[in-house]
Amino acid sequence: MKSISVFCGSSNGLKAIYSSKARELGQTLANEGIRVVYGGAKIGLMGKVAEGALDNDGEVFGVIPTFLQSKEIAHDALTKMFEVDTMHQRKTKMHELSDAIITLPGGFGTMEEFFEILTWGQLGLHTKPMGLLNIDGFYDPLIDQLDTMVRNELLKPVNRNMVMIDDDVTNLLVKMKSYQSPSVKKWITDQET
Ligand code: AMP
Numbered sequence: 001m002k003s004i005s006v007f008c009g010s011s012n013g014l015k016a017i018y019s020s021k022a023r024e025l026g027q028t029l030a031n032e033g034i035r036v037v038y039g040g041a042k043i044g045l046m047g048k049v050a051e052g053a054l055d056n057d058g059e060v061f062g063v064i065p066t067f068l069q070s071k072e073i074a075h076d077a078l079t080k081m082f083e084v085d086t087m088h089q090r091k092t093k094m095h096e097l098s099d100a101i102i103t104l105p106g107g108f109g110t111m112e113e114f115f116e117i118l119t120w121g122q123l124g125l126h127t128k129p130m131g132l133l134n135i136d137g138f139y140d141p142l143i144d145q146l147d148t149m150v151r152n153e154l155l156k157p158v159n160r161n162m163v164m165i166d167d168d169v170t171n172l173l174v175k176m177k178s179y180q181s182p183s184v185k186k187w188i189t190d191q192e193t
Pocket residue numbers: 008009010011039041068072087088090091106107108109110111112113
């Protein structure tokens with residue numbers, strides 16, 4: 001992994017541990033020589049990831065839509081900033097620039113990015129490892145929901161297992177490094193071939 005996209009909240013969230021872990025993720029990626037790709041904002045957990053990497057001489061690429069530059073306060077000290085026109089272009093650009101994805105706590109925007117990249121993986125459009133940093137149990141209910149989907153046969157276990165989960169940054173990276181993408185594509189079953 002040379003370059004990782006990070007999806008996370010544009011808010012800081014209630015608990016200080018969200019910010020400290022976001023910073024730690026940026027720092028760890030910098031120390032491992034892995035470039036951070038993110039939404040380019042200075043605010044919220046997004047800003048914390050960027051600061052953690054920049055303060056440790058890491059490379060950080062931001063991708064921000066023009067209309068969000070003032071709202072999300074574009075970071076002015078990144079290695080490189082890509083300005084795009086739409087939210088869709090932002091996700092596509094972040095995808096092009098990275099070979100793995102990590103999701104931290106966030107809201108609707110974070111969830112939208114997380115599930116879209118998962119669905120692309122499920123369809124076999126990419127084979128990138130996708131990690132969920134489950135800081136202080138934030139994503140426990142979401143993980144339960146994924147398991148509910150599997151129990152109710154609306155999600156295949158092989159696709160459920162595409163999500164690497166850990167509450168520790170280093171352990172999550174270890175899991176992601178050994179990730180094997182599913183060999184079965186969602187829409188092709190043995191019966192159908
Ligand atoms: P949130 O988790 O709602 O705080 O949002 C986190 C980040 O996701 C912010 O930078 C949002 O601008 C971004 N975001 C929200 N919706 C989308 C979308 N449809 N495509 C790309 N980024 C989005």
